[in-house]
Amino acid sequence: MIPTFLGITIVVFLAVHAAPGDPAAVLEDALSGMSSDVDLAARGARFRAEHLLDASLARQYLHFLGPFDLSPDGHAWFGGSGRRAWHGLLAFDFGDEWGRPGVPVAREIARRLRVTVPLTAAALFFAYIVAIPLGAWSALRDGTKRSSAIAALLVLLHAMPAFWLALLLILLLGPTGLDLLPVFGLASSASANASLAERAYDVVLHSILPIFVLAAGSLAWLARHVRGSVLQELDADYVRTARATGLGEREVVRRHALPNALLPVLTLLGGALPALVGGSVVVESVFGIEGLGAYAYEGLLRRDLNVILATTTLSAVLTLVGMLLSDVAYALVDPRIRVGGVSA
Amino acid sequence: MRSAVEQRFSASRGARVGLAILAILGLLAAWAPFLASDVPFVLVARDLGTLERARSELVPLAESYERAAREDQAVSRLFADVAALESRIDRLAPAASARDFTALRAALAKTRESNVDRVAVAAELVAAARLTRDALGPGRLVAPRERTFPLLTRLDGFDVLVALAPIGVALALRLRRKLRTTRAVVFAFAPILAVSAVVGVLHVEPRLSAQGSLKRAIARVDVEVESAVFAPIPFGFAETNLSESWRPPTWLSSARVDVDGRSTSASRAYVPSAGRIEANPFEPAIDALHRHVLGTDALGRDIAARVLWGGRRSLAIGAAAAVLLFAIGSVLGVAAGFLGGFVDVVVSRTIEVVLCFPAFFLVLVAVAWTDPDVVPMSLAVVLVIAAVGWTTTARLVRAEALRVAASGHVLAARALGVARVEILFRHVLPNAVGPAIVAFGFAAGGAIGVESSLAFLGLGVDVAFPSWGGLVGSARGADRSWAWIAPGIAVFLAVLAWVLVAEAARAALEPRRAIRSAP
Numbered sequence: 001m002i003p004t005f006l007g008i009t010i011v012v013f014l015a016v017h018a019a020p021g022d023p024a025a026v027l028e029d030a031l032s033g034m035s036s037d038v039d040l041a042a043r044g045a046r047f048r049a050e051h052l053l054d055a056s057l058a059r060q061y062l063h064f065l066g067p068f069d070l071s072p073d074g075h076a077w078f079g080g081s082g083r084r085a086w087h088g089l090l091a092f093d094f095g096d097e098w099g100r101p102g103v104p105v106a107r108e109i110a111r112r113l114r115v116t117v118p119l120t121a122a123a124l125f126f127a128y129i130v131a132i133p134l135g136a137w138s139a140l141r142d143g144t145k146r147s148s149a150i151a152a153l154l155v156l157l158h159a160m161p162a163f164w165l166a167l168l169l170i171l172l173l174g175p176t177g178l179d180l181l182p183v184f185g186l187a188s189s190a191s192a193n194a195s196l197a198e199r200a201y202d203v204v205l206h207s208i209l210p211i212f213v214l215a216a217g218s219l220a221w222l223a224r225h226v227r228g229s230v231l232q233e234l235d236a237d238y239v240r241t242a243r244a245t246g247l248g249e250r251e252v253v254r255r256h257a258l259p260n261a262l263l264p265v266l267t268l269l270g271g272a273l274p275a276l277v278g279g280s281v282v283v284e285s286v287f288g289i290e291g292l293g294a295y296a297y298e299g300l301l302r303r304d305l306n307v308i309l310a311t312t313t314l315s316a317v318l319t320l321v322g323m324l325l326s327d328v329a330y331a332l333v334d335p336r337i338r339v340g341g342v343s344a
Numbered sequence: 345m346r347s348a349v350e351q352r353f354s355a356s357r358g359a360r361v362g363l364a365i366l367a368i369l370g371l372l373a374a375w376a377p378f379l380a381s382d383v384p385f386v387l388v389a390r391d392l393g394t395l396e397r398a399r400s401e402l403v404p405l406a407e408s409y410e411r412a413a414r415e416d417q418a419v420s421r422l423f424a425d426v427a428a429l430e431s432r433i434d435r436l437a438p439a440a441s442a443r444d445f446t447a448l449r450a451a452l453a454k455t456r457e458s459n460v461d462r463v464a465v466a467a468e469l470v471a472a473a474r475l476t477r478d479a480l481g482p483g484r485l486v487a488p489r490e491r492t493f494p495l496l497t498r499l500d501g502f503d504v505l506v507a508l509a510p511i512g513v514a515l516a517l518r519l520r521r522k523l524r525t526t527r528a529v530v531f532a533f534a535p536i537l538a539v540s541a542v543v544g545v546l547h548v549e550p551r552l553s554a555q556g557s558l559k560r561a562i563a564r565v566d567v568e569v570e571s572a573v574f575a576p577i578p579f580g581f582a583e584t585n586l587s588e589s590w591r592p593p594t595w596l597s598s599a600r601v602d603v604d605g606r607s608t609s610a611s612r613a614y615v616p617s618a619g620r621i622e623a624n625p626f627e628p629a630i631d632a633l634h635r636h637v638l639g640t641d642a643l644g645r646d647i648a649a650r651v652l653w654g655g656r657r658s659l660a661i662g663a664a665a666a667v668l669l670f671a672i673g674s675v676l677g678v679a680a681g682f683l684g685g686f687v688d689v690v691v692s693r694t695i696e697v698v699l700c701f702p703a704f705f706l707v708l709v710a711v712a713w714t715d716p717d718v719v720p721m722s723l724a725v726v727l728v729i730a731a732v733g734w735t736t737t738a739r740l741v742r743a744e745a746l747r748v749a750a751s752g753h754v755l756a757a758r759a760l761g762v763a764r765v766e767i768l769f770r771h772v773l774p775n776a777v778g779p780a781i782v783a784f785g786f787a788a789g790g791a792i793g794v795e796s797s798l799a800f801l802g803l804g805v806d807v808a809f810p811s812w813g814g815l816v817g818s819a820r821g822a823d824r825s826w827a828w829i830a831p832g833i834a835v836f837l838a839v840l841a842w843v844l845v846a847e848a849a850r851a852a853l854e855p856r857r858a859i860r861s862a863p
Contacts, residue, residue, distance in 0.1 A: 007697030015710050155847065159840035161793055163800045164816060164832035171825050270699070278704030282797050286820075296705060297801065300712040312709050316701045323700070 001324065008316045009089060012309060013061050051095075051305070064309060066090035094310035099302045105310045108295065115186065116284075116291035117318070119207065120276050123214035127272065131219050132262065135226025139261075140253060142231060151227070158220035162279050166213045166286040173209065182206050184288045210287045214279050218272040226265050233261040263334055269326035273319045349778075353852035362844030365837055373655030374506050380649035382558045382580030383495045384572040384626070390487035393566030395439050398432040399480050402448075405429040406473035409455070410466035422462070426455055429473070439485045448472040489570065498552050501544020506656065508536040551808075553580030563625035577637075577646060578627055581653035581810055585644035587618040592826050594635040605630040639826045641819060650810040651831050657811045659838060661726055661795045666788035668730035673737025674777045680738070681745025682772045683764075691742070695735045703732045707794055711804040725804045729791045737783045744776035751775075779853055785846025789839040796835045812838075 048054045052063050052071050063070040066088020074080030074087065087093050094105035134150060141147040170176075174183035182188060186206045187199065194202070233239060234257055242252045280293030288294075292311055299307025353359050372379065409425040430452065433445055451472040454465045499507070512532045519528035558580065563569060591614055592599040599614045605621030607613050621630050628635040638647040680691035707728050714724040748754060749772060757767050796813030798804040805814045812831040819827030 003693065004697055004700060007693065008700055011697060011701065011706070012709075015706055016713060155843055156840065159789065159836055159843050161796055161800075161813075161832065161835045161839065163797055163813070164828070164835060167816070167820055167825075167828060167832070176823070274700065274702040275704075276702075278702030281704060281708060282800065285801065296708070300708060300803070303712070308709055308712075312705050315705050319702060320700050 001320075004320060005317065008320065009065055009313060010061070012312045012316065013064060015312070016305065016308060017057060017060075051098075062088075064088055066093070089313060095306045097299075097307055098304045105306050108307075109292065109310055109314060112290060112292045112295050113314075115289060116277075116280055116293065119210060119214065119289070119291060120273075120280065120318075122207065123211045123276055124218070124269070124272065126211055127215040127219040127222055127276075130215075131222035132226050132265065135223040136230050136258060136261070138223075139227045139230035139234065151224075154220040154223050157216050158224075160216065162213055162217060163282045163286060165216055166209070166283060169209050169213065170286075181209055183209060186289055210283050210289060213286075214276055214283050217279065218275055221275075222265070222268060222272060225268055226262070229264055230257065230261040233257045236260075263330070266326055266330050266333070270319075270323040273322040277315045277319055349852045353848055356848040356851060358844040358851075359848030362841040362848065365841035366845070369655055369834070369838055369841070370659060371510055372652055373659050374510050376581075376649075376652040376656060377495065377499065377503060377507065377552055377575075379575055380577035380579060380581065380646070380652045381495055381575045382553060382578065382583045383498055384562070384574050385493065385495045386491065386571070386573040387494055387562065388489060388491050388570040388572070389562075390489055390568040390570065391566075392485070392487045392568060393564060395436060395485050395487050396566060398435045399477055399485065401432055402429065402473045402477050403470070405432065406466075406470045410463075410470050413462040413466040416462075422455070426452060429469075436480065436485070438488050440480055444476060444479050444484075448476045487568070494549075495552075495575075498549045499543065500547040500551075501540045501542075503552070504543045505536065505540035508539065512536045553582040555582050555584050557583055557585070557624045559583075559624045559626045569625075572626055574626055577649050577652070579636075579646035579649045581645070581649045582808070583645060583649075585622070585624065585640070587616055588621045588636075588640055588644035589617050589642050590824055590827070591616075591621075591636060591640045591644070592824075593637060593639045594631075595633040595637070596826075599636075599639070601631055603629075603631055638830045639824075641815070641827055647815065647827055647830060650815055651812065651834055654810040654812045654815055654831060655834060655838075657722060657806075657809055658792055658795055658813070658835065661722055661729075662788045662792035662838065662842070665726045665729040665733070665791035665795075666784055668726060669734040669787055669791075670737050670777075670780070670784045672730060673734035673783070674741050674773065674780065676734065677738035677741030677780070678745045678768065678773045678776050681742040681776065682749045682768050688742075691738065695738055698732065698735050701732070704794065704797065706732050707798065708801070708803065711798060714804075716806075721804050721806050725795055725798060729794055733787055733790065737780050737787065740780040740783055741776050744779055745772055748772050748775045782846050782850045782853065785842050785849055789842030789846065792835065792838050792842070 049072060052060050055063075055070070059070055062068075063074075067086050067090040068075040068078060069080060069084045069087035070078050071084070071087070072080055073083045075085045076082035087095065092106050094109070097103045097105055097108070134154070138147040138150045170183045172178065173180045182202075182205055187202055188206070234253075236257075239252060239257050242256045243249070247255075277293070280291055281297050282293075283289075284291045284294035285297050292315060295307065296311035296315070298304075299311060378385075405425055405428050409422060409429070412422050412425060433448065433452075437445065448469075451465065451469040454460060455462075455469065516528045516532035519531055522528075523531065559578070562572070587605075597610070598612050600608055600610065601614055601616065601621060602608050605616065605623065606619065607615045623630045623635075636646050636648065638651065641647055641650070676691050680688040707725075710728040710731075711721075711724055714721065714728075716724075719727075754767060754771055757771050762771075795804070795811070796816070799811040799813030800817035802814070802817055805811055812835045815831035816828040816835075
């Protein structure tokens with residue numbers, strides 16, 4: 001767990017710094033467009049010093065990891081003035097946005113996590129609740145026409161690019177088509193002074209399309225695995241034994257095959273979560289939702305190093321937490337895991 | 345010899361459909377220059393303009409010689425003017441009769457003699473030049489017919505390689521029935537590579553499509569085009585026509601304009617941004633139903649042409665990224681599984697970390713930070729997708745390598761004293777990567793998806809070339825759905841084809857399930 005976390009921070013840090021292209025140079029380009037009279041070289045140098053861009057990679061990394069602030073204004077232990085002692089991932093302080101001084105990245109992220117986490121959780125829930133019956137049913141009816149039709153449908157859904165699916169749904173269900181669902185943001189502006197129930201209903205309406213698009217790819221993937229898992233269990237010896245004892249097919253499936261088949265599906269959470277969080281970038285920017293993914297995208301467009309480091313790390317940590325939860329849940333429901341000790 | 349797995353694979357319907365879609369998309373992309381281009385295949389034209397210029401330059405050149413002679417300038421300067429004059433005569437010669445030039449040529453010959461009065465000769469030259477110019481006046485010059493192949497001469501080495509590649513693949517598949525796979529591939533592709541290399545070295549002409557209209561440049565007033573053969577879609581992927589922006593597919597009633605290119609009075613008719621559409625020469629008529637089958641984009645570029653050309657980028661990036669990540673994953677996976685110990689710990693831990701990442705975030709970050717001057721964008725996208733995506737292959741190969749390492753033939757090799765590296769590459773690797781081939785198909789499809797999503801967000805694209813995702817991204821908006829539906833379908837089909845192939849490969853590798861799910 002802790003090594004993985006450290007690994008994540010290192011990979012994020014290297015991904016930003018190893019890519020050819022100097023963040024400060026990019027920013028200076030942007031700054032030079034803003035003002036003409038200020039001495040640019042001096043400003044650039046001050047900016048670099050302030051954000052430690054001249055420091056060694058190791059120092060920059062430790063600054064990013066925290067909890068001590070290593071910048072010139074940082075913790076007194078590391079030669080700073082002591083004005084800002086704490087900084088970095090461990091202190092949940094990522095500094096201010098480069099583009100908007102005075103706006104802490106951490107506050108913005110906290111605000112946006114409140115959007116992305118429920119959205120991702122809902123999409124995950126939706127994906128599971130559709131994928132399990134669909135996959136199990138198509139495995140039980142394996143070989144029939146309907147089962148192959150569902151398999152084909154799942155492949156189609158899997159191959160559909162999320163951005164395109166989103167645009168199609170907006171076209172068909174939004175104001176230009178059937179006008180069934182709102183397609184922008186998470187709440188309509190008119191709902192600000194409505195009652196709580198109305199506001200909740202409004203949010204639910206707004207989130208149907210984003211959740212569906214987010215879930216679509218994972219749904220197909222999960223359903224395929226459920227199908228494979230059930231098929232495998234149906235071939236197992238204990239199922240044959242159960243059938244041989246004269247148990248009805250329904251009972252065999254319900255009491256023996258399904259529980260065993262669905263257990264491994266739980267661990268697939270670890271695979272589905274990164275895809276969901278990654279997909280949030282596209283989905284949030286298409287539907288105009290102010291979530292973590294959209295924030296990362298804005299940060300990228302502005303080449304704002306603080307925003308990028310923070311959002312990328314947090315998205316990975318979010319995934320890590322999700323995987324941990326799924327491992328715990330797996331250990332809870334499957335006694336065999338507990339005997340072997342707690343898994344990482 | 346075809347193995348049982350291979351037979352099951354090629355018998356499956358999914359594999360056939362997937363491979364067929366891939367073949368069609370690949371052919372369309374590889375032959376895009378011949379399907380959609382603003383450069384003609386064949387151009388038969390009489391270039392009067394060049395002749396006219398040569399004729400009008402005769403006198404000024406002669407006069408500049410005269411001036412130089414009077415000022416008694418250096419001999420080299422004198423002869424430069426004579427040479428220029430001679431080259432004009434040579435250019436004009438095929439278009440007129442030899443008699444027209446006798447006087448001028450005689451005067452020219454005198455300038456070369458030594459011990460002559462230069463000034464007198466120069467005056468004679470100017471008089472002869474005037475005479476010749478007037479003799480060749482309007483109607484007397486007949487420009488010769490010239491047949492050129494602008495499209496073919498504009499292909500560079502890479503274009504030729506791409507265009508011949510489908511033939512190479514077909515040939516390799518045919519040869520494979522008789523030869524071993526590697527040998528078949530070498531035999532099929534060696535001549536193609538050689539031809540492309542030669543073309544690449546000799547190539548001098550400019551790129552295949554430019555902004556603005558090449559067709560208008562060809563159809564100058566003073567060039568008489570007898571015939572020009574254009575591609576089925578006579579529009580270049582970068583050819584702009586600002587008077588025709590955001591025009592819906594021309595077979596729709598909402599794209600209708602009158603013969604003049606002005607908006608018709610119908611309520612849902614297209615309203616040209618500049619008031620009136622101007623068609624370039626050699627294009628279908630403005631009101632023709634097949635003018636822009638898929639409509640145009642913001643700059644009036646033909647979307648059908650851009651979709652065809654965009655496939656080159658998307659398909660190539662998908663395949664290249666998949667090959668690279670498969671190579672990385674196989675080597676690391678087999679090393680981890682077979683060598684074990686420290687290597688295994690490092691590789692497995694790295695896999696664990698990378699798997700945690702929403703890969704798309706990482707790709708986004710790395711691509712956004714890449715300087716297009718240092719690394720070309722499409723290469724950067726390939727590298728980043730491979731660097732993030734190798735883990736699935738590595739896990740599969742590692743598991744297989746563990747199994748193979750414990751098998752009899754490896755033990756036998758070890759007992760014979762074969763070096764560990766040789767065992768690794770000759771005995772373990774070939775046997776361990778087979779099952780992971782499934783991951784290759786999914787990776788190729790996934791890479792196309794990632795590349796398109798990136799381009800959709802406006803990242804990792806080359807400004808000069810279209811890409812499917814970029815086409816969707818720059819056209820999104822419900823009121824011009826025609827502009828993003830077609831490129832979206834293209835992405836969808838490409839991903840779908842790879843997924844179908846991968847699924848079929850998986851089924852073929854797992855006979856137990858394959859038998860169960862057989863219809």
